[in-house]
Amino acid sequence: MTALAPSVPVHDDADPRAPRRRAPRRAAWLPTVVLLIGAIYCLLPVAWVLAASTKGGSSLFTSFTFAPGGDLPANLGDLSAYSGGIYWKWMLNTLLYAGVGGLLSALVSGLSGYTLAKYRFAGRSVIFNVLLAGVLVPGVTLAIPQYLLLAEVGLTDTYWAVLLPNILSPYGIYLARIYAAAAVPDTVLEAARTDGASEGRIFGRVALPMMLPGLVTVFLFQFVAIWNNFLLPFVMLSDDDKFPVTVGLFTLLNQGQTVPALYSVVIVGVLISILPLIALFLTLQRYWRLDLVSGSVKG
Amino acid sequence: MKAKLLAVVLAAALCAACTSDPGDDGQGAPPGGKVELSFWSWAPNIDKTVDAWNAGHPDIHVTLSKQAGGGDIVTKLLTAAKAGNPPDLAQVEYQSLPTLVSNDVLADIAREAAPVKDKFADGVWQQVTLGTDAVYAIPQDSGPMMLYYRTDEFARLGLSVPKTWDEFARTARAVRQKAPKKYLTTFSANDPGWFTGLAQQAGAAWWGIDGETWKVSVNDAATRKVADYWGGLVAEGAVDKQPMYTPAWNKALNDGTLIAWPSAIWAPGVLAGNAPATKGKWAMAPMPQWTAGENRTGSWGGSSTGVTAASKNKAAAVKFAAWMNADPAATDLLISQSAIYPAARAAQSSPLLAQPPAFFAGQKDFYPSAKAIAETASGFVWGPNVNVAYDTYKDAFGKAITGRTPFAGAVDTMQAATVADMQKNGFKVAS
Incomplete structure (x- = not known):
């Protein structure tokens, strides 16, 4: 890549009539190279997972890193057979936590963001500032207090233990507020009020559709965050039937000194666990971009 | 079109919710009069041993929950005990027993465990008594x-x-x-x-x-x-x-x-x-x-089965722990399925241990x-x-x-x- 850079000025000297037209083209190399390096940096680990998932236990540590092996079916078989196919149960659990958690979180965020953006009420700025502070508090620090609180009401080791703490997302509310302020014009709301619509109806029928692209973003963020979350379910759950895939794979990897870690099984498990995320991004990304455009037309 | 796509994605997520929720609730419901025990362990394939117990003991049902090994399980036990909902039984490495005992997580099971005491070598048994008259666990494997x-x-x-x-x-x-x-x-x-x-x-x-x-x-x-x-x-x-x-x-x-x-x-x-x-x-x-x-x-490694102080069915729990670690039917399963070298003396002479491990086939x-x-x-x-x-x-x-x-x-x-x-x-x- 470095060999390419000097060749461009040489061309420039040979053709002095069009330096202006060449200048932006030469500049365009740098972003391309930087982005390419960035893409390689991000995709290399994925390529590693892809290659490693096709290797059996012995070739995993001995063969060339990116050389594929022929053990993918065997690894998949081991994964499905492990403890009676519990891996697929973990995948379903993760889908449940991330899907329902993300959906509820998007709804709650939409409602709160809309309220904060469009209504004037006592304590509004205090609530918003507290939420902003909440954005700064990492979720990791809250896991243990949340565990002790949920234990008080006997909800630990249930699906609710992982769902409830994920529903309220300060960042989601913050995003929804910004989006509501920008995408829902006050004039539309006033027109709806003049027509005699109730506040609930205005939110449901007028504001919510306008905010939908923003809420999809919130849903996506929250979905990915829950999908990848480890500490909260690790602390909350003890029944391996309720584990999400992150915690489940961790137990496979960390079985103490006396038991070998199941590397090849875990790697193929990781590979499968990222496929739904990729699929979700590819489908929702299209939807999301289209609606940002239509949103701007409406606004 | 767009709304439809979203609806499909969300419906899929919700559907996952409805299929996995009720199935799980059904498992937890105990039939009348049966003792329910929960057991945390990280030993591989130990579910086979638990299944064998459940098949032979319809009155005491053990539910296994696989955990991460070694130190992680101790942290989780401490948190769960603090919150008031630890399992009835847990696999604990010998060196972690005092930590759990001094935090009142484990129960003294000296009376219930007395019948199996002489199935273990004195040195191993000493590890679960911590040099006192109490007994805090049944030895499982040694290292x-x-x-x-x-x-x-x-x-x-x-x-x-x-x-x-x-x-x-x-x-x-x-x-x-x-x-x-x-x-x-x-x-x-x-x-x-x-x-x-x-x-x-x-x-x-x-x-x-x-x-x-x-x-x-x-x-x-x-x-x-x-x-x-x-x-x-x-x-x-x-x-x-x-x-x-x-x-x-x-x-x-x-x-x-x-x-x-x-x-x-x-x-x-x-x-x-x-x-x-x-x-x-x-x-x-x-x-x-x-x-x-x-x-x-x-010694490096080695673990035991402890009964928690919060367990409501300590006698049944000890019965299971003693069976799992001293009964030949159970220890043979531990040897063959979980690759555990049993702590019980009789189990160390099991016919399963007459042959060397497959990986060491040359060393008869x-x-x-x-x-x-x-x-x-x-x-x-x-x-x-x-x-x-x-x-x-x-x-x-x-x-x-x-x-x-x-x-x-x-x-x-x-x-x-x-x-x-x-x-x-x-x-x-x-x-």
Whole structure:
């Protein structure tokens, strides 16, 4: 890549009539190279997972890193057979936590963001500032207090233990507020009020559709965050039937000194666990971009 | 169109909710009059043993929950006990028992466990009584230490199996000389249990209790001797200093960069899983000794089944724990399915152990010699904060390796941190 850079000025000297037209083209190399390096940096680990998932236990540590092996079916078989196919149960659990958690979180965020953006009420700025502070508090620090609180009401080791703490997302509310302020014009709301619509109806029928692209973003963020979350379910759950895939794979990897870690099984498990995320991004990304455009037309 | 797509995605997510929720609730419902027990364990395939119990005991149903191993389960038990919902039974490594006992997590089951006491060797039983009249767990497996080495590499390099630690050091230097890319073994700053086993062999006694007063001597003469010995080998480059249980370590075992491993009875399973390329190339020998002609070893690993103080069905729980660890039907399943070397004496003579492990097919007398070595394991009293001593080990030895400082200093750091933590938590510590 470095060999390419000097060749461009040489061309420039040979053709002095069009330096202006060449200048932006030469500049365009740098972003391309930087982005390419960035893409390689991000995709290399994925390529590693892809290659490693096709290797059996012995070739995993001995063969060339990116050389594929022929053990993918065997690894998949081991994964499905492990403890009676519990891996697929973990995948379903993760889908449940991330899907329902993300959906509820998007709804709650939409409602709160809309309220904060469009209504004037006592304590509004205090609530918003507290939420902003909440954005700064990492979720990791809250896991243990949340565990002790949920234990008080006997909800630990249930699906609710992982769902409830994920529903309220300060960042989601913050995003929804910004989006509501920008995408829902006050004039539309006033027109709806003049027509005699109730506040609930205005939110449901007028504001919510306008905010939908923003809420999809919130849903996506929250979905990915829950999908990848480890500490909260690790602390909350003890029944391996309720584990999400992150915690489940961790137990496979960390079985103490006396038991070998199941590397090849875990790697193929990781590979499968990222496929739904990729699929979700590819489908929702299209939807999301289209609606940002239509949103701007409406606004 | 767009709304439809969203609806499909959300419906899919919701559907996952409806299919997985009720199925789970149905499992938890106990039929009338049956005792329900929950059991946390990390042993592989232990569900087979639990299934066997459930099939034969319709009145006591055990629900297994697989957990992450070793230290993680202790942290989870402490949190769960604090929140008031620990399981009825849990697999606990011997060194973690005092931590759990001093936090009132485990129950004293001396009365219920009395019938199985004589099924275990005294040294093993002592580990679950903590030297008192109480009994806090039923022993499950033990981990006497032995030396594993690559027979093919030893033959190729013209090495003989070291019988003393002096010979071990000479062998380590010879390996470096004859094959500069290879090491005899590695010193791991990541595995405090391993180092503790080595110290036990040298006669270390880190904790002792006299009435209400603890005596702590993590930096006693025996431990310093072991630390100085390994520190010297690391400093002169005679042994490697990479941690164990990492992908890099697996690679080194697989490709023959590391050709020996002072480990414990369960090593064949680990080697089979982490270094499958070396099948049939290993052999086991007794640990090198500090004095020629001596016959001692330490223990690394080994766990027990404890009953929690919060359990409402302690008698039933002990019944299950005793069956699992002493009944031949159960211990045979533990041996064949979970690769556990049982602590119960009778189980060690199981016909399943007549053959060597598949990975060591060439060494016909593997288990008979292992049993002889197990008899020579030193006893050890664990203190109430092994976790602190262990965490400090990782820290202090890691620093000593990167900073090239003497290992004895790291042992002193362990002692200071252990004593300070015990005093902070209200234990009386003799100075």
